[in-house]
Amino acid sequence: MKKHFSAALGMTLGASSKLNTAANNAPVDVVLIGGGVMSATLGTYLKELEPNWTINMYERLGNIAEESSNGWNNAGTGHAAFCELNYAPEQADGSIDISKAVSVNESFEISRQFWAYLVKQNILVNPPSFINNVPHMSFVWGDEDINFLRKRYTALQSSTLFRGMEYSEDSNQIRAWAPIVMEGRKPFQKVAATRMAMGTDVNFGEMTQQMMTSLKGRDKFNLHLRHDVVDIKRNADQTWTVIVADKDNGGRQSQVRTRFIFIGAGGASLKLLQLSGIPEARGYAGFPVGGKFLVSSNPQVVSGHLAKVYGKASVGAPPMSVPHIDTRVLDGQRTLLFGPFATFSSKFLKQGSWLDLFRTLTRQNILPMMHVGLDNFDLLKYLISQLVMSDKTRLDALREYYPEARLEDWSLIDAGQRVQIIKKDAKKGGVLQFGTEVVSAADGSLSALLGASPGASTAAPIMLGLLGTMFKEHMASTEWQEKLRQIIPSYGQELNGNLALTNSIRAHTSELLQLTYTEAREHPGDHCAEGQWDSLPKAI
Numbered sequence: 001m002k003k004h005f006s007a008a009l010g011m012t013l014g015a016s017s018k019l020n021t022a023a024n025n026a027p028v029d030v031v032l033i034g035g036g037v038m039s040a041t042l043g044t045y046l047k048e049l050e051p052n053w054t055i056n057m058y059e060r061l062g063n064i065a066e067e068s069s070n071g072w073n074n075a076g077t078g079h080a081a082f083c084e085l086n087y088a089p090e091q092a093d094g095s096i097d098i099s100k101a102v103s104v105n106e107s108f109e110i111s112r113q114f115w116a117y118l119v120k121q122n123i124l125v126n127p128p129s130f131i132n133n134v135p136h137m138s139f140v141w142g143d144e145d146i147n148f149l150r151k152r153y154t155a156l157q158s159s160t161l162f163r164g165m166e167y168s169e170d171s172n173q174i175r176a177w178a179p180i181v182m183e184g185r186k187p188f189q190k191v192a193a194t195r196m197a198m199g200t201d202v203n204f205g206e207m208t209q210q211m212m213t214s215l216k217g218r219d220k221f222n223l224h225l226r227h228d229v230v231d232i233k234r235n236a237d238q239t240w241t242v243i244v245a246d247k248d249n250g251g252r253q254s255q256v257r258t259r260f261i262f263i264g265a266g267g268a269s270l271k272l273l274q275l276s277g278i279p280e281a282r283g284y285a286g287f288p289v290g291g292k293f294l295v296s297s298n299p300q301v302v303s304g305h306l307a308k309v310y311g312k313a314s315v316g317a318p319p320m321s322v323p324h325i326d327t328r329v330l331d332g333q334r335t336l337l338f339g340p341f342a343t344f345s346s347k348f349l350k351q352g353s354w355l356d357l358f359r360t361l362t363r364q365n366i367l368p369m370m371h372v373g374l375d376n377f378d379l380l381k382y383l384i385s386q387l388v389m390s391d392k393t394r395l396d397a398l399r400e401y402y403p404e405a406r407l408e409d410w411s412l413i414d415a416g417q418r419v420q421i422i423k424k425d426a427k428k429g430g431v432l433q434f435g436t437e438v439v440s441a442a443d444g445s446l447s448a449l450l451g452a453s454p455g456a457s458t459a460a461p462i463m464l465g466l467l468g469t470m471f472k473e474h475m476a477s478t479e480w481q482e483k484l485r486q487i488i489p490s491y492g493q494e495l496n497g498n499l500a501l502t503n504s505i506r507a508h509t510s511e512l513l514q515l516t517y518t519e520a521r522e523h524p525g526d527h528c529a530e531g532q533w534d535s536l537p538k539a540i
Contacts, residue, residue, distance in 0.1 A: 027239045027257040028054040033229050033272060034265030035059030036069040037204050038449055040211040041114070041459040042262055044123065045467060047218050049474070049483055054220040056256055058227045058244055060268070065208035067349055068266045068416045069456060075293075075308075075326055075337060076203055079457035080108040082136035082165065082196035083310040086322060088152050096148075096155035102496050105161045107458040109495055109505060110488055114460035115207070116512035117487045123214040127514045130207040132329045136199030137309045139174070139181060139191070139401070145312055146192040153194050160502045161495060163520035166195045180304045181325070184403035198506075198518040199308060201329050204456040232261065232276040232446075240276075240446060260470055263448035267349045267419040270360050273448040278441045283424035284450065285365035287432060288347060288357060289383070291340035291415040294398060298409045302327075302334050309401060325401045338398050340415060342386040350417045368422050368430025376432055418452035436462060444470045464488065 030046060032039040035057060043055055061067070068074060081087040081101035088101040115131065118124040140149050146169065156162035168174055169192045175182035177195050185191070215221045224244070230253065231243040240258050245251045261276075263269045267288065273281045296302065310324040325338045346357035353359075361369075373380070389397075391407060398405045421433040436451035436458075447470055449462065464484070468475045475481075485491045495502045502520050510517035 025257060027259050028056050029258070030055045030260045030262065031240070031242050031256060031258040032057040033242075033261065033263045034268070035061070035064030035208075035212070035223070035225070036067060036264060036266060037065065037208045037211075037456045037459050038264035038463065039262065040064070040208045040215065042264065042463045042466065043215050043221065044118065044211050045463055045487070047215060047221065048487060049467075049480055051218070052220065054222075055215075056222045056224065056258070057215075058224045058229055058242070060226065060228045060247070060265075061351060062226050064212050064223075064225070065205045067351065068418070068452075069208045070205045070416065072205075072330070072413065072415070074204065074416055074456065075324065075340075076201050076328055076330075077136070077308055077324075077326065077457070078108065078111075078131070078200040078202040079104060079455075080136065080196075080199065081105045082162070082199050083138045083194070083308060083324075084322065085138055085140075085149075085152065085310060085312055088156065090148055090151070094151075096152050098152075098155050098159060101156065102159050102161060104458070105159075106495060107461040109161070109490070109509075110464065111458060111460040112509040112513065113488045113490060113505065114464075116509040118211070119512045124207065124210050127512070128329075129332070130203045130210065131513055131515065132201050133197070133516045134199055134201040134327045134329070135177070135307045136196045137178060137193050137307050139178070139193045139309045139311055141189055141191045143190065146190060149192045149194065159496050160499045160520050162196075163502075164196065164198065164518040166197075168193055168195075178305060178307045178309055180301070180402045180404070181309055183304075193309075195307070196518075198510075198516055200515065201308065201327060202457065203330055206331075229265075229272060232272060234277065238443070238445065259445065261446040262466070262470070263446070267347075267352060267417055269448045269450055270419065273439060273450070274360060274362065276441070276446055276448075278446060280439055280441060281448075282362075282364040283368060284439065285369045285422035285430075286357070286360055286419040286450070287369075287422055288345065288417060288419050289452075290343035290345060290347075290350075290417045292343055292412055293337045293339035293341070293415050294394060294410040295338075295413050296336045296410045297333070301409050302336050305336055305402075311401065323397065323401065325398075338401065338410070341389060341394060341397075341412075342383055343414075344383050344387060345417075347417055350414070352417065364424075365422065368424050371425075371429035371431075375428060375430075379432070419450070421451045438462065438466055438469065440469050444472060460488075 032043055039057060046053060081104040087104055088096055088098045091097055115124060119127055138149060140146055153167040171182055171191060174191060174193045216223055226247040227244045228247060229242055230245050233241045235241055240261050241255050242258060243253055243255045245253050263272045265272055270286045306327050308324060308326040310322055313322045328335045328337050346354050395407050421437055422430055423433060425431040436449060436455055438447055438449055440447040447466055490501060490505050493501060495505060499520055499522060507517050
């Protein structure tokens with residue numbers, strides 16, 4: 001017994017000694033946790049800005065882009081606020097607030113510029129493999145919702161970003177845009193739709209794979225698959241130690257010291273953020289919501305629809321559960337997708353643990369979670385109704401957007417798992433927050449991305465903002481500023497309200513991404529700054 005105890009003690013001391021020795025090694029520059037589109041985007045930025053930096057990426061699965069970034073785990077809408085009604089809500093006084101729609105579209109235009117630059121650099125290849133034109137439509141019925149859509153369309157025309165959008169209450173016109181949406185519909189039903197021809201379908205999984213292929217070919221970039229980050233500790237010299245377990249080597253642990261950490265691990269980000277111990281993480285909790293989609297590959301069905309058609313969300317439904325019938329282009333094949341149908345489990349990742357939710361509960365976040373539960377009873381009712389849906393009920397939901405749908409043409413698939421943000425609130429105790437949020441240490445040396453949609457669609461602007469948080473001194477340098485203007489030609493400028501810049505940027509990105517270009521037209525009140533055309537970056 002003593003012999004075994006001594007051996008065990010020796011192994012423990014030996015391992016401790018080895019960890020301490022490793023902690024004295026020179027740190028790498030950046031550790032990226034998670035192998036999805038966010039980490040791939042940040043890694044790509046950094047390798048363009050600082051090619052000689054050492055970057056380690058750790059992914060718990062056997063391949064990258066297997067969770068939320070995977071093409072089958074999201075709708076691939078390329079959220080540009082063209083069709084998502086919740087981005088331009090109606091206010092209590094009846095007016096339409098387009099501020100979020102404008103902000104989301106500005107962000108998506110940055111993404112397009114980033115992707116176009118990567119195509120130019122041969123980091124992304126064959127644009128139709130990851131992005132294709134699919135018109136974005138909003139579709140409603142009934143007087144109340146038609147009035148809302150009409151007001152929304154009118155309000156959006158004040159922005160140069162939404163010029164080219166079409167509006168119709170003519171059933172024949174809508175049938176021409178989206179035949180299956182109108183075929184079999186009652187002829188007396190009042191309907192309305194908007195359509196933006198320059199909408200896109202994006203395969204974020206393919207895009208991530210291509211960025212990672214490029215990164216793996218760069219010097220001082222190290223990808224570690226099937227490596228699980230189990231702890232994050234702050235060192236006395238203000239660097240960080242990341243402890244990882246090698247799942248192919250019996251869970252053997254090793255550690256790496258680093259100057260900066262980005263946690264882009266989807267639903268797993270919250271627990272990793274908590275492990276870091278930074279005070280900024282206190283009070284955050286997560287509410288997991290999954291989704292299922294009906295999918296059809298029947299050529300007769302698929303050929304009758306080329307659009308992403310979004311409707312209005314049910315009462316109490318989260319924004320990510322807005323019903324939509326979408327054309328998808330995955331691996332060169334067109335399919336149709338309808339949903340999502342919400343699911344609930346305690347997992348924070350599709351390939352996660354049933355204990356994920358419980359492992360993130362702390363003394364600081366338990367009360368905010370309870371307040372959110374009490375304040376969001378409509379959401380709880382909605383989730384319960386979704387969980388008990390039968391095949392017939394799902395078919396009925398589909399037939400609101402495709403009246404002649406047949407169940408035999410569709411199969412039900414599990415989509416990705418999302419974790420909505422819950423945070424402390426001085427007035428309510430806790431609030432459920434939709435969207436994404438970056439949580440950073442005070443010195444910017446560690447940051448984590450929490451939340452869900454629009455997510456991947458705005459990875460480029462989110463990571464651009466993160467560069468300013470984590471690498472403030474470098475962002476102020478002439479070298480970084482010049483390089484960022486090469487990557488993002490509109491860097492530092494707003495497109496909204498600037499017709500010349502909007503058209504120039506969109507023409508530039510459309511050419512490189514092999515997309516249809518829709519020119520934004522003049523509107524009363526438009527202006528273009530003197531000399532604007534002369535000041536546009538040479539990349540355009």
